[in-house]
Amino acid sequence: MLLIPCPWCGMRAQVEFTYGGDATVRRPAPDAPADAWVAYVYLRDNPAGPHDELWQHSAGCRQWLRVRRDTRTHEILGSSPPGDPPDGDAR
């Protein structure tokens, strides 16, 4: 069970969080072409290495946060509010 650093509550156990998917995809404009929406809803990369993802501290402060996690080792490199990228090796 990972320890996830909530930017507001500090280091908490994974069981308090809900996973929210890839943080690097951007919501298309409502009038964007269908391909952009299909990619946003259905298509995801599967990178090996540091990857930004969203979690919600659902059993805590109810905030959404962005976590940079290495998908090979599960090492968590940093976390931040959803708008800002976390510190750590760029991705």
Place this chain on the structure above:
Amino acid sequence: MTQPFRLPQGGIVDRGARLAFEFDGVRLEGHPGDTLASALLANGVHVVARSFKYHRPRGVYGAGSDEPNALVQLACGARTEPNVRATTAELYDGLVAASQNRWPSLAFDVGAINGRLARLIPAGFYYKTFMWPGTPRWWLRYERVVRRAAGLGRASAESDPDSYEHQYAHCDVLVIGGGPAGLAAARAAAATGVRVIVCDEGPRWGGSLIGDDATIDGGGADRWIADVTRELAARPDVTLLTRTTAFGCYDDNLVGLVERVTDHLPAVPSHLPRQRLWKVRAGTIVLAAGAHERIVAYANNDLPGTMLAGAAATYVRRYGVRPGTRAVVCTSHDDAYASAIALHAAGVDIAAIVDARDDDELSGTLPQRARALGLPIAAGTTIAGAHGGKRVAAASVAPRDGGPARRIDCDLVCVSGGFSPTVHLFSQARGTLRYDEALAAFVPQASPKPILPAGAANGRFGLAAALAEGHAAGRDAAQRSGGAVATLDAPRADAETRGAPRALWSVPARHRGDKRFVDLMDDVTADDVALAAREGYTSVEHLKRYTTLGMGPDQGKTSNVVGLALLAAATGRAIPAVGTTTFRAPYTPVTLGAFPGAHCGAHVEPTRYSAMHDWHVEHGAGFVNAGLWKRPHSYPRAGESPDDAANREAKNVRANVGVVDVSTLGKIELQGKDAVQFLDRVYANRFDTLAVGRCRYGVMLREDGIVLDDGTTSRLAPTHFLMTTTTVNAARVMQHLERLLQVDWPSLDVRVTSVTEQWAAAAVSGPKARDVLAALVDIDVSNGAFPFLAVGECRVRTAVGHVPARLFRMSYSGELAYEIHVAADRGRAMWEAVIAAGAPFGLMPYGTEAMSTLRIEKGHVVVGAEADGRTTADDLGMGKLVSPSKGCIGKPLLARPALTAADRWQLVGLTALDGARMPRAAKIVADPAHPLPNPMLGHVTSWCWSPHVEAWIALALLANGRERHGEILWAVSPLVDAKVRVKVGPPCFIDPAGERLRG
């Protein structure tokens, strides 16, 4: 003579007390401090099991949790436990144990015939057999026989009567292992003031030091153990856990420990859990878990009376038991000499110590001491084979490099092929291993997590090294957590010189058919390893799975490294190139009950109750689960079945008035100047046109255009809304809204709060609802003042005074209806006031079953039934709700051709003809006699007996359904052979114009 092999003194057993126990029906005796294995050995019981495949007689092989042979069935009835290691089962008075895997008896086992068939059943034989003549039916016949032969012990078929606890703990330093390295580490860490947890899988502290005559800091080892544990016990920040195995190391230094609280007691006291699962988050782990002694694969190395050298010494020193009378010790390293010396001191005749190393390699302290005692040492020699039937009778020894063998009579063979550091948890923590040629062992290399191996677990053998390394590791671990700088000296033991070990994995077979076992538990021989290599299973993971080497309950602790070394030799590779298999938790078996702990039965998940729950119970309601909530199904009266009650309640709503508890629906408050814009984006229909004091039915779509949820949202003030959701989707919708506001649209000024539990809610429905409300609230509820979809505040007259409430005029049943929301702690008072006010009008409470009947008659769709994750708003007849004048979530992908195709399944109503009952979960076909596959035109989503129509009705999804009103089709359920004629019509069976709602 009882206990013929018990030594008159020595060991930690209490000879003053006697314990009676039973093995295979024979009553025997032991002492407190014994394990089942030591007591059996003391009584001269040398055959304790039959091996897994060949059913060969087996005796006790080791003295710890790595035991591959002595597995027994312990206790009876609901507490019976299979595959218990006799070497770790603590003896208690009245213990009952039985051998496993033999019929009719241990002494005469029919299964031994497998030994004669050995050539037909090598490793992997079942991948090549049980296929003739080739049809699946034959495999099922073979399977019945194979199933009876499979496995070792039997699990109880009764419920586990014991309780298990969970304990969470945090510490700065977790020391795994209570031997010399572990105790030195705990002592050093605790001295700096940090929080320390120490655990050992055995019942006492000391590990390999128990019963040892070594000197530490000038005193005896047992005194040192007592001093250190007393010191540790006196410190408030130190937790000492015996009988506790660290079974797994997980992310971020989370370690699972299982503490066997009462397994060693004759009966489980009712106030104690049987076992306690600890989830420990440790700052730094010190892994002082020791090392496992290894097997050597020579012919007949499994005869009873064969034992690991270290185990033989343990039985002498710790338990005061002589494992035999005349011993041959086979080794290739120094530590086995300590065993020979201990056995000699206990009166065992050492017939020979055969060491594969040459004479000039035997210069270490221990071999010298053995020589000085006059023990016969044969250098450059290995054991070529053992001889005997139900017990070893002789060993043949021969020069290491080949040559004539000579026979030595003996009844005890002590084997030691070297030591493998116990690196399991280090590897689970993503630590890497390296093969040390000099030690002939895999040792820890590096770990990304703070886990420090110390002592034998780190490949540093010998007492002096264990103490020094343990002390250093404990001190370093404490420093990492900010412990005070240590001034404590490391404990010291006498220095000793150690000769280098030589790798000894196996000895060549001299006769065809000789079995040289590598894995005793799964009956895997050296020939099986060679077979796997020949057949192309050259990866160590394939070797494991093809031969089952290391897959038994002992997980190959004494055999894995030998197996992979033999594979390396067979495939011409170096051992590091072969590598080890993946180490997986649990380290030793953990009983299943420990994992859920208290979360069993009704406590698997929390149960949620409405504020009016007790009233429902008092009035005879039966309950159903809606998610985690308990909701009343119906309120049966005397002599009524639940279905009769539901029908009575539904009829009464349409004729008079009823009240239903709707507290469980999700309620979300939204406030902020952008609330309207947010609602417009989230809902498919428009909310900017919703006036203050009004509510509106809304549908939410998923991003892919499919219906997500529905509910009613009310405008309480210009920028203040209350949204309701379905019961089961409340949490999901809340999370959805929070994500949109925090991640996707952070510039919107909206705040959302869940208030599901804060409000109790009741819906009063029926033609006389207004009469009831008029008697209940203090506002004007006439149709002009409070029309359909009005929302307002009022006060409810209850027995505890006027209670503030929110009042909503909306209807789920299709009748004139009002929803009353009050603060949850006033819920029961409100409910009772409704019941009282409704009495003159024939008001009855109704449950979810009647509610379901009413909404099916009205054609209201339900998430989970009609909105099943595949249907669009248009499929459900709500296409017009998707506003063309604005965007919303889901709109872009809703335009996809497949979601707007003409032949999509659309919502219709079905009425069963001929007075028939609608089949359960029926499919719709044109002709039930059509040969399979019968084209499916649709399926039924909800069905019920309709008191209003007086027939069975259903809502269904039907291909092109809206064009098919009036058609007669069939609703079939092939699983129960039901078929019913149904008439297709609009999905509404009462008041399609909605006059009852708006009056």
